[in-house]
Amino acid sequence: MASITTEEESKLLIVLPGDQLPESGLMEDSSAAHRLTLGPGLAPMDDDSITAVKAGILKHNAVGNRWWVESNQRRYVAAQGESIIGVVTGKSVEHYKVDIGASQPALLGVLAFEGATKRNKPNHNIGDLLYCRVSMANKDMEAELECMNPTTGKADGFGELKGGFVIKISLGLARRLLDPKNLVLRLLGQHIPFEMAVGTNGKVWVNSANAQHTILICNAIRNSEYLNSAECSAMVKSLVEKM
Amino acid sequence: MSRLDRTRTSAHQLRPFFSSQNLLNRADGSAQFDFGESSVMCSVVGPAEVKLRDEKLDRATIEVVVRPLVGLPGIKDKAREQALRETLEPLVLSGLHPRTGIQIVVQTMKDDGSILATAFNATILALLDAGIPLKSILGAVTCIVDAETNQILLDPTTQELANAKSTHTFVFDNKSSITSDSTQEDKEAVEVSTLYSDSTGLFSEEEYFECAQICYKAVQAVHGFIRTAVQKKLEKEQQQIHS
Incomplete structure (x- = not known):
């Protein structure tokens, strides 16, 4: 039709x-x-x-x-080259098992970190939060991750995320947050200093000076999904005033 | 002619539609669809992990669970599960997500006749919300042949169903639409796009094809409604970017 x-x-x-x-x-x-x-x-x-x-x-x-x-959806399907946030759920000699919110856990090689060698490699435990890149995604296989830039071998910001708080949002909203012109983040930045990492798998990590600020930022991001520009500014303003 | 439910004046009139998407927080996709006082809620989880014994190596496993209005699921619900699953299996491009599972849960919220058709429409909206790849969309409508007047009534209520000589539910896809008024082409379009048909009671061949024809025309309104519903949701998501 x-x-x-x-x-x-x-x-x-x-x-x-x-x-x-x-x-x-x-x-x-x-x-x-x-x-x-x-x-x-x-x-x-x-x-x-x-x-x-x-x-x-x-x-x-x-x-x-x-x-x-x-399109917008909530379930992540791994795609090569995307930056994602995952939680370590298992550990073996050669791989970490990382939950990235897809149908199967992804594999992260223990040597896929900046400067990692057989003798000297970072040690992550179950429950750690990692910001990584999908190095291989195939519909028939588990996705593979790495915590470095493959061309330079440098960490490039990938690695463990310490402290802070993680929320789950829709994949469409996550992509819009990555837009440098994103309204809600610009508005929040005018009031509160914070750092964040956005995974295209819909996980967003937020860290700021104290817990109240982190919660406020998380709520503002969640609320912004279906608002227009004017409503968005009003929403951020009212949240900041209430603080 | 006035219908038994008194809100409609014509035999070929559908009850007012209502739909809402993305209602449930923890499902990957969800939707509610109403035909007047009949209401069905549907949730979709997937592509997600699947039990090893249900895993299919080349495609996704589709599981449908139908929950009745009250009590435990019975034979009728199992039959509906089968109807939904067998109609959806060829529609979902399950080859794109091998070794995963797609679980669809259909819950009747209010029952005033035409529940199977309502369930089909709720399911397609939930699948669209979840971003499951589909070959096409579908639309469903029920009609009855009245025992006294021999008239075909579209979208019957529970009261009208009690007086039915035969009941017919039709599901059509959106690939071929009516292009001309000639009945010959119409008939072909009806045959090509029928995905599912379920009839109970005694009826003649002529009655059956007349029902199919009438339902086919009515389904075009359902398709149009689904398109508008999706369009509204997308426009709401995008308004920050395009304003």
């Missing part, structure tokens, strides 16, 4: 599973190479049509003629 028109009638082009993308519209920008890159939420079907498989907003990038569907 309802093939999508490529003319942008509204700002948001919303697709539902089963909506087909018109072939002509897909190719119009790629003048040089007739190539098409499909991202999450789109899949080729048996009848050679390209169909949305998730409900979300159809997005397009002319560079490389990329098409994808921006």
Whole structure:
């Protein structure tokens, strides 16, 4: 049903599973190479049509003629290269088992840390919180993690998160928090100094000078999901005033 | 003609729809769908870990649990579970999440007839909310043939169901919509897009196809409603970025 028109009638082009993308519209920008890159939420079907498989907003990038569907969900599905927050749930000679909120725990090699050698490696215990990067994700296998930048071998901010507090939010909100222009974080930053780590698996770690501030920040982030800009400023203002 | 429930004037009128998504805090996706005074809540967990004996190597295991309004699940609920599971299995792209489980729990909240159709619509909304990849969406409607007047009544209430000669529930996907008024093409569209049909009672072949035709037209309204519901939710999420 309802093939999508490529003319942008509204700002948001919303697709539902089963909506087909018109072939002509897909190719119009790629003048040089007739190539098409499909991202999450789109899949080729048996009848050679390209169909949305998730409900979300159809997005397009002319560079490389990329098409994808921006959708929101709460369950994480590991994807290579994403930064995530996980909890150590098990430990063996070669690997840590890390709960990242996906269908299976991920594996983190004990040597996948900056400067780790067989003799000298960091020791993490069950329950530790780690900020790491997905180094390999495959639907048929457990995801693999690492706590360093693979090109430089430096930690680059990855590693254990000490102190602070973790909340779980939707994956869509987590992605929006990573936007440097994010409103709620900018507003909070004007009142309270804090540090945070956002995992694309929907886990957010917040640390500040005292517990009241941390709780306030966590509540403000949770509340911001369905608010517009004006409501968001009012919400932060009222929370800060009550403190 | 006035219907038994007195709120509707036409035999082919549906009761007012209501839906709400993302209601439950701990499920990955949830939704409520109402047809008037019939209400069903559905929750989806997945793709999550699955018991080893239920694990399928090449696709996700779909488990459906139907909870009745009161008491313990009986034979009727088990039949509904099977109907839902067998309709959803080909619809969900389970190959994208092998060795995982998708659990769907359907709870009747208020029963005033057409519960199976309501359950189907609640389930698809919950699956969309959870971001489970789907081939298409579905819509379901129930109709009856009245024992006295032989008239086909859409979306019957409990009272109307008591006077039914036969009851028919149809589920259609959103891939093919009515493009012209010619009945020939209409018939083909009905056949192509039927995902599930359940009939009880005595009826002729003509009556059956007439019911299918009427339900098919009514389902287009359900599809439209689902699209609007999803659109509203997405617009709310995105308003900070686009304002």
